[in-house]
Amino acid sequence: MINWLHNFNPQALLVSFGPFHIYWYGLFMVSGILIALGTSSILAKYYKIKADTLLDLAFWLIINGLIGARLYDVLLELSYYKSNPLDIFKIWQGGLAIHGAIIAGLITTYFFARKHKISLWTLSALIVPGLALAQAIGRWGNYFNQELFGLPTSLPWGIPISILNRPIAYLDYDYFQPTFLYESLGCFVIFIILISFSIYLIKTKKINDYYCIWVSSLYMILYSILRFSLEYIRADVTPIIFHMRWPQVISLIIILASLGLLIFNSHGKKEKENL
8 A cells, every 4th residue: 555655646527428427535435425324324223313314414424514614614614715715615625623513413313312302412412423434445546646645754755745635835745645544544443432432332232321422522532632633744735723723622632521420420429329
């Protein structure tokens, strides 16, 4: 794989049929969504969630997740999109921010859970293993779009980036850190951890809010640590706040909020046991 990544020049377009075009980005996005849905469908049988209910939730998560991911990216790149408003709709060119999708997904799941009188944490624990796997797959779309790559590198697995896609400061460099690959592998490890935990809960019959909160929080913490770390070698431009890149700030907030939730969750369990 190392030699392949180093020597291969990725192209965004997969195939064309007359006026119709299929892009690698779209292929990986759709593949990730379908595999995530399949993973959640298998878990749903053990979480006592009906297939129709899961499909309804998946529909709204996909729609609102895409809107949230795009809106988040547009807000971060507002100056560009003000000058190029039609590019807002060109999602096949990339520009779907995972933090926007996560925020939209949480809001969607919350209101869906209230409407259907299902535990928010059960639904969340049902979703996050597949979500991590979908991210692992979807990141390859960034590779073929030649976006969200890292700083210049001389490592043998550095990836070539077209001069048109390089930041001005790095025009004289040819190879860059494959941050998409690091995040893809990291998300796959997170998936393994979450699915293993989920299987443990199924086998021990411990599917309840206490443990479902743990599954959900583990995803939020582990992915945020991964993203926080990778931001140190990302080459794309993003707002800087408190000497940190914006995704690092968001990741830190998510980590602290998730840790607070776990502490509150554990405290609540101890109070119930003492009653």
